[in-house]
Amino acid sequence: MEDGKLSRVPMIAITVLRVAIGWHFLYEGIAKLTSPAWSAAGYLKQARGPFAALFKGLAGNPDLLANADLITMWGLTLVGTLLILGLFTRLASLGGIGFILLFYLCNPPFVGYFYSIPTEGSYLIVNKNLVELCALIVILVTGSGRFAGIDRIVHGLIRRR
Amino acid sequence: MAGENEKGKETPKAGAAGPRKLGRREVLTGLSTVPALGLFGYAWNRQRQYQQAKAEAAAAPAEAPKDLQVINVALLGAGAQGQVLTDAMLRIPGLRFRAVCDIWAEYNQKRVVNSLAKFKHEVRGYENYREMLDKEKDLDAVVIATPDFWHAQHAIDCLKAGKHVYCEKEMSNTLEGARSMVAAARETGKLLQIGHQRRSNPRYLHCYEKLLREAKLLGRIVTVSGQWNRALAPDLGAPARYAIPDARLTQYGFKDMHQFRNWRWFKGKGGGPIVDLGSHQIDIYSWFLGANPTGVMASGGLLYLDPATHEWYDTVMAVYDFETPMGKVKASYQTQTHNGSQGYFENFMGDQGTLLLSESEVYGARLYRDPNAPAWDTWVQKGYVSAPKIQEMKEKTEGVTDVRESVSPDEHKVSIVLRDPYHQPHLQNFFNAVRGKAKLNCPPEVAYESAVAVLKVNEAIEAGSRLSFKPEDFRI
Amino acid sequence: MSTDGHEHADGPRGPADGGLEIEGRGELCGAQRFSHEAMATVFEVHAVHPDERYAAQAAQAAFDLVDRLEGELSRFRPNSDIARVNCLTAGGSTRVGPSAMECLVIARHMFDLTGGAFDVAIGTGLPSLELDPDDCFVRATTDWVRIDLGGIGKGYAVDLMAELLEEWGIEKALVHGGFSSVLALEAPAGLDGWPLTLSDPGSPSRVFAHLSVRQMALGASGLRKGDHIVDPRTGEPARGRRAAWVAIPRPDTARLEARSEGRPRVAAAAVADALTTAFMLMSLEEIEALCAQTPGLQAWALPEPEHDRQEQATLLHIGGSGPGYTSTSW
Numbered sequence: 001m002e003d004g005k006l007s008r009v010p011m012i013a014i015t016v017l018r019v020a021i022g023w024h025f026l027y028e029g030i031a032k033l034t035s036p037a038w039s040a041a042g043y044l045k046q047a048r049g050p051f052a053a054l055f056k057g058l059a060g061n062p063d064l065l066a067n068a069d070l071i072t073m074w075g076l077t078l079v080g081t082l083l084i085l086g087l088f089t090r091l092a093s094l095g096g097i098g099f100i101l102l103f104y105l106c107n108p109p110f111v112g113y114f115y116s117i118p119t120e121g122s123y124l125i126v127n128k129n130l131v132e133l134c135a136l137i138v139i140l141v142t143g144s145g146r147f148a149g150i151d152r153i154v155h156g157l158i159r160r161r
Numbered sequence: 162m163a164g165e166n167e168k169g170k171e172t173p174k175a176g177a178a179g180p181r182k183l184g185r186r187e188v189l190t191g192l193s194t195v196p197a198l199g200l201f202g203y204a205w206n207r208q209r210q211y212q213q214a215k216a217e218a219a220a221a222p223a224e225a226p227k228d229l230q231v232i233n234v235a236l237l238g239a240g241a242q243g244q245v246l247t248d249a250m251l252r253i254p255g256l257r258f259r260a261v262c263d264i265w266a267e268y269n270q271k272r273v274v275n276s277l278a279k280f281k282h283e284v285r286g287y288e289n290y291r292e293m294l295d296k297e298k299d300l301d302a303v304v305i306a307t308p309d310f311w312h313a314q315h316a317i318d319c320l321k322a323g324k325h326v327y328c329e330k331e332m333s334n335t336l337e338g339a340r341s342m343v344a345a346a347r348e349t350g351k352l353l354q355i356g357h358q359r360r361s362n363p364r365y366l367h368c369y370e371k372l373l374r375e376a377k378l379l380g381r382i383v384t385v386s387g388q389w390n391r392a393l394a395p396d397l398g399a400p401a402r403y404a405i406p407d408a409r410l411t412q413y414g415f416k417d418m419h420q421f422r423n424w425r426w427f428k429g430k431g432g433g434p435i436v437d438l439g440s441h442q443i444d445i446y447s448w449f450l451g452a453n454p455t456g457v458m459a460s461g462g463l464l465y466l467d468p469a470t471h472e473w474y475d476t477v478m479a480v481y482d483f484e485t486p487m488g489k490v491k492a493s494y495q496t497q498t499h500n501g502s503q504g505y506f507e508n509f510m511g512d513q514g515t516l517l518l519s520e521s522e523v524y525g526a527r528l529y530r531d532p533n534a535p536a537w538d539t540w541v542q543k544g545y546v547s548a549p550k551i552q553e554m555k556e557k558t559e560g561v562t563d564v565r566e567s568v569s570p571d572e573h574k575v576s577i578v579l580r581d582p583y584h585q586p587h588l589q590n591f592f593n594a595v596r597g598k599a600k601l602n603c604p605p606e607v608a609y610e611s612a613v614a615v616l617k618v619n620e621a622i623e624a625g626s627r628l629s630f631k632p633e634d635f636r637i
Numbered sequence: 638m639s640t641d642g643h644e645h646a647d648g649p650r651g652p653a654d655g656g657l658e659i660e661g662r663g664e665l666c667g668a669q670r671f672s673h674e675a676m677a678t679v680f681e682v683h684a685v686h687p688d689e690r691y692a693a694q695a696a697q698a699a700f701d702l703v704d705r706l707e708g709e710l711s712r713f714r715p716n717s718d719i720a721r722v723n724c725l726t727a728g729g730s731t732r733v734g735p736s737a738m739e740c741l742v743i744a745r746h747m748f749d750l751t752g753g754a755f756d757v758a759i760g761t762g763l764p765s766l767e768l769d770p771d772d773c774f775v776r777a778t779t780d781w782v783r784i785d786l787g788g789i790g791k792g793y794a795v796d797l798m799a800e801l802l803e804e805w806g807i808e809k810a811l812v813h814g815g816f817s818s819v820l821a822l823e824a825p826a827g828l829d830g831w832p833l834t835l836s837d838p839g840s841p842s843r844v845f846a847h848l849s850v851r852q853m854a855l856g857a858s859g860l861r862k863g864d865h866i867v868d869p870r871t872g873e874p875a876r877g878r879r880a881a882w883v884a885i886p887r888p889d890t891a892r893l894e895a896r897s898e899g900r901p902r903v904a905a906a907a908v909a910d911a912l913t914t915a916f917m918l919m920s921l922e923e924i925e926a927l928c929a930q931t932p933g934l935q936a937w938a939l940p941e942p943e944h945d946r947q948e949q950a951t952l953l954h955i956g957g958s959g960p961g962y963t964s965t966s967w
Contacts, residue, residue, distance in 0.1 A: 084198055153192070395693045395697045397694065403804075522714065580721050
């Protein structure tokens with residue numbers, strides 16, 4: 001074991017965190033895949049904040065929008081599955097961070113923004129999206145996949161050569 | 162890590178030095194989170210089952226089967242209710258209209274004959290029903306929507322002429338009339354269905370069979386309340402140019418056009434609102450409680466309308482006593498015709514929950530679970546009732562919460578939706594029984610029990626005291 | 638993250654205040670007035686008849702008729718004909734009553750006539766519904782058609798109410814549904830016609846025109862400031878005009894003596910109702926073309942003032958004068 005790595009109990013806790021976040025992503029992904037005609041348009045059209053024009057433009061372009069929807073639905077599902085399995089954990093974490101960052105920037109919870117879609121109210125910058133984002137950063141830097149995940153098997157196979 | 166000698170999934174390459182083997186422990190730890198996927202799949206599956214059960218509960222009815230045996234139907238009584246029944250019957254496959262009989266030849270009879278012609282039913286119009294029974298050779302069933310005081314005569318004659326009969330409620334305006342109808346049905350062996358249409362309403366059937374009998378969601382029902390409040394409206398009139406000649410009115414038992422149009426308010430013709438409106442709901446009381454009443458007390462009067470043109474009570478409040486297998490029940494009922502506040506509904510109150518029920522969509526069917534009762538999750542999962550609606554948090558008031566107020570109970574809805582006109586399921590049940598494919602939901606014996614309970618109310622108002630029922634009163 | 642991605646429109650469209658009224662609220666005419674709430678508006682019968690009680694009974698019979706129609710036509714009633722049509726999936730069919738069938742046939746005709754500006758399916762594909770008027774069957778060829786008869790139902794009800802009043806021998810009457818659909822029968826004694834006013838929906842005291850009408854169907858549509866209508870041709874919210882009015886004379890064949898069974902009903906008020914909705918969105922050229930090809934059809938349009946300034950808007954009148962119409966001032 002390298003120096004600086006965390007000991008067992010913290011790693012188990014982080015694994016549990018990883019599986020929980022993975023479950024959440026997987027649920028969101030599959031729910032969108034199985035609901036008829038889900039589209040991100042609702043959220044994009046309500047974009048606020050510095051990047052609002054970009055998101056609204058995306059909503060206005062049907063081709064781009066269709067692609068964005070597909071990427072979102074399958075991306076969430078993939079990220080979720082990978083996180084639960086602990087396979088390619090770093091990539092999955094980066095992907096997850098990317099998604100949440102986009103969602104966060106699209107509908108930021110700043111004071112003075114009122115949305116009609118259900119959100120958790122105005123949290124003055126920190127909402128659940130941001131917390132999940134930070135949790136994923138923890139997953140990213142602690143290599144939980146290599147601790148208790150398929151990455152461990154893969155890592156073992158690679159290290160052997 | 163233990164065990165240099167542990168068998169791993171891979172055999173070590175010869176000459177490798179340093180790197181650890183891929184031991185079993187490694188693999189197990191690596192795969193330790195995979196079961197989470199399995200758990201996810203299970204949970205997802207359960208969720209889907211619930212959503213499917215919910216969707217099925219609200220699903221549209223199946224397409225009508227082909228090769229339906231065609232039933233030849235005549236309509237006896239083409240007034241407001243006759244037209245409502247005709248509307249419903251036009252949407253039932255496998256029916257052929259042959260004749261329409263109504264003494265108002267100039268107006269209602271002509272109107273229904275013409276509207277049936279629009280649907281390609283070539284019907285003959287009659288003023289005299291006996292003539293119709295004689296002349297119509299290909300007739301299987303008659304639907305009767307004439308005034309209550311004619312029901313017995315019309316139904317008996319039609320049954321004796323070999324026709325199956327669907328007769329509007331109230332069965333008859335007198336018990337003797339009702340009794341003779343039951344006797345005629347038994348003698349002739351023909352089917353007689355009385356038009357208490359809620360007995361075939363899918364929402365009512367669901368509440369009775371699934372929620373009360375199977376799930377027993379209300380626990381022990383102790384009190385019931387019901388009402389039909391109707392807003393003020395002028396008496397029914399008629400276009401002057403289509404007035405019926407006096408001779409014809411007298412021949413069929415009417416004093417004048419006003420009585421012909423407003424027979425419900427006259428003694429010897431109808432029973433007033435308690436019979437017109439109350440008979441539906443009091444029938445539901447007996448049905449859902451599974452018992453006939455043991456007594457009734459009632460108060461009523463003609464409080465508002467003009468006594469010169471109305472004979473029966475425009476305001477009635479009645480209280481029934483029931484003895485059910487679970488215990489005693491008191492059921493109140495109110496009807497009035499000068500204020501429509503809160504419309505019409507029945508409310509069953511038990512120690513574990515409440516069921517608020519109505520034929521109208523204003524209420525639909527709503528259930529409230531008593532906070533102390535066990536959770537209804539199994540039944541929600543099966544799709545019997547909806548998931549509870551989130552109750553709004555009450556505003557925090559200054560000071561201590563009043564401990565006398567109980568917590569708001571959760572509201573569950575029943576998602577059964579009737580997509581057809583209100584009388585269609587009951588008529589469909591009748592015609593299916595004619596084809597031998599179903600049992601009548603309201604055969605004459607059942608309707609008779611209802612009639613006994615309902616007709617007693619006017620008697621009780623007259624008597625000014627509590628009247629009792631004996632079990633023999635309900636049997637024929 | 639939340640799974641609810643439903644779109645939300647810019648806000649609910651309020652009821653149209655059409656700016657059409659009886660001058661002096663009808664008290665000048667010696668008529669009795671009867672009101673009834675239905676179809677999310679107030680229907681009224683103004684009738685002149687010596688027997689007050691008889692007139693009240695006739696009005697009640699007319700209101701019972703409206704209630705029956707609402708039960709068949711309203712998409713909000715789960716067991717109405719239209720609600721059943723809206724539940725159809727591709728290949729499914731259902732029988733409807735004659736009233737629903739008539740409304741759908743008229744709606745389809747108006748859809749074709751206005752180039753889709755009047756669309757009871759609001760862009761979800763009215764032509765994909767197959768109508769079989771002989772058998773009263775409606776067949777759906779797609780899953781997504783959603784019908785809302787709001788733009789024609791009141792007019793149709795008003796037509797039927799007028800027919801009923803004539804059956805009862807009440808010839809001097811005016812019937813309306815929320816004043817967005819009006820049918821004037823014969824005028825009260827001593828008057829050439831029922832006195833109506835067209836005014837600015839935003840400020841009812843600004844009267845643009847006085848009309849004196851008999852045997853005429855009128856429709857009125859208006860928008861509150863800042864509201865939008867959805868243009869069914871594009872699916873997008875459109876500014877539309879501030880108000881539009883339509884008048885169609887009631888043909889002789891609609892009157893009781895001339896009415897015969899088997900002939901299709903002439904539903905002038907239903908057509909006026911539909912055209913008013915369409916004229917909120919159609920261009921002036923299109924409206925002029927329609928008025929030119931339909932003798933007797935008249936329209937008035939009130940454009941939105943430029944740049945939201947409190948400018949006086951000018952009323953535009955399109956179409957020639959027909960029988961039973963006199964305009965006395967602008």
